[in-house]
Amino acid sequence: MTEELFREDATLDRCEATIVAIEEAGIELDRTVFYPHGGGQAGDAGELLAEDGRVLPIADTRKGARAGQIVHVPAAGADLGLWRVGERVGARIDRDRRDAHRRFHSATHLLCALVPHPVDGCSITAAYARLDFHMNEPLDKAALNAGIARLVAGAHPVTHRWISEAELDANPGLVRSMSVQPPRGQGRVRVIEIAGVDLQPCGGTHVSNTAEIGAVVVTKIEKKSAMTRRVVLGFADG
Numbered sequence: 001m002t003e004e005l006f007r008e009d010a011t012l013d014r015c016e017a018t019i020v021a022i023e024e025a026g027i028e029l030d031r032t033v034f035y036p037h038g039g040g041q042a043g044d045a046g047e048l049l050a051e052d053g054r055v056l057p058i059a060d061t062r063k064g065a066r067a068g069q070i071v072h073v074p075a076a077g078a079d080l081g082l083w084r085v086g087e088r089v090g091a092r093i094d095r096d097r098r099d100a101h102r103r104f105h106s107a108t109h110l111l112c113a114l115v116p117h118p119v120d121g122c123s124i125t126a127a128y129a130r131l132d133f134h135m136n137e138p139l140d141k142a143a144l145n146a147g148i149a150r151l152v153a154g155a156h157p158v159t160h161r162w163i164s165e166a167e168l169d170a171n172p173g174l175v176r177s178m179s180v181q182p183p184r185g186q187g188r189v190r191v192i193e194i195a196g197v198d199l200q201p202c203g204g205t206h207v208s209n210t211a212e213i214g215a216v217v218v219t220k221i222e223k224k225s226a227m228t229r230r231v232v233l234g235f236a237d238g
């Protein structure tokens, strides 16, 4: 099982690690800063660096078939034959891509605070984020943008902590998403708190303070079905 350094510190952009498995799908490390695609959030890209200077570009990160397995997926055409199990490597993520994920992901938590309806879909990429709410009332773009701007300007701290599964079961209202259930089976669940704004189980990567979200705005609101309103977020500064 890979040690998930990104769960405790989403600002870490590199670490030293040892290759523990090499499969067709990619490379597994004993520890990593690469977030694997999940919970609606895209996986990290970046590179693995050998001590002799070899560089393996990583195009994506995915969860493997085994529980807790994280697969670093090489870019198309990369030669895995040059890499060995037991080898020490540096693992370095694409910082700009991660920062976009952190900003958009945190902004989706602000949306959850502004729209008091269950979430039934979520996608977070470096270019945009979208959140589907289970509701039929119309949403007002200008009001949502004013709300986001207010919460970003409020500079609210964003923190995480771990609670027991029993504590989660005793507080079912904590689970905002209908489509993404918090990961189970480890006895504990990670909870993200934006002080006074939002509290929910989440395994993704976030900013440390809502001020870091910066100029994120609602670019589109769509009626996807009778009971689904989709809110799309983008960067106001491109």
Ligand SMILES: [Zn+2]
Pocket (backbone or CB within 6 Å): 105, 106, 109, 192, 202, 203, 204, 205, 206
């Ligand atoms: Zn989150």
